[in-house]
Amino acid sequence: MTSLAHCRGCGCGDPAGTVAHAVVAALVTDDLDLAIASGLLDCRPCSGCDGACTDALLVARDARTAALAARERYRARNARLQRRAAELALKRGSGAVIDTAPTDAPRSLATRPALPAAAALALARAKARASERHKP
Numbered sequence: 001m002t003s004l005a006h007c008r009g010c011g012c013g014d015p016a017g018t019v020a021h022a023v024v025a026a027l028v029t030d031d032l033d034l035a036i037a038s039g040l041l042d043c044r045p046c047s048g049c050d051g052a053c054t055d056a057l058l059v060a061r062d063a064r065t066a067a068l069a070a071r072e073r074y075r076a077r078n079a080r081l082q083r084r085a086a087e088l089a090l091k092r093g094s095g096a097v098i099d100t101a102p103t104d105a106p107r108s109l110a111t112r113p114a115l116p117a118a119a120a121l122a123l124a125r126a127k128a129r130a131s132e133r134h135k136p
Contacts, residue, residue, distance in 0.1 A: 006021065007020070007021040007024055007025075007046065007048075007049055007053060008021070008024060008025040008028045009021075009024040009025075009027075009028055009049065009052070009053035009056060009057075010049050010050040010052065010053040012046055012048040012049045012050070012053070013048070014046055014047065014048030014049075016046065016047070016048075017045075017046025017047070017048055017049060019038065019039050019043055019044075020043055020044065020045055020046040020049065020057060021046060021049075022038040022039070023035050023038045023039060023040050023043050023057060023060075024049070024053060024056070024057055025038075026038050026040075027040075027056060027057070027060050032060075032064070035060065036064065040060060040061055040064060041061065041064060041065060041068075043057065043061060045057050045058060092116065
């Protein structure tokens with residue numbers, strides 16, 4: 001069994017690359033959580049490792065960094081949209097319930113925002129006309 005001083009990706013034995021070797025070992029076993037815990041996001045490649053090993057480390061690091069940035073942008077956008085919806089509801093004075101639960105959580109019918117008053121009146125008029133047409 002090789003120690004973490006030896007890279008599981010290319011066999012490099014450079015002791016200065018111990019952190020990079022631990023990250024590569026986790027990537028070889030496809031354990032992304034262990035790779036992140038081992039320092040994937042801040043890891044610099046080992047100077048003794050071959051090009052393929054270094055490229056695999058850099059690609060994994062850059063992909064994970066991009067994914068985390070995208071997740072943060074998604075969360076910020078959802079928070080911004082919820083804030084705008086709450087501000088709009090206050091301006092309209094509708095008293096609608098604004099769902100502040102994370103967007104990953106399912107929404108029940110009770111927490112959905114109410115229809116604006118004008119839309120509710122238009123819907124009621126349309127239903128009344130439709131029921132008049134279908135009377136025998």
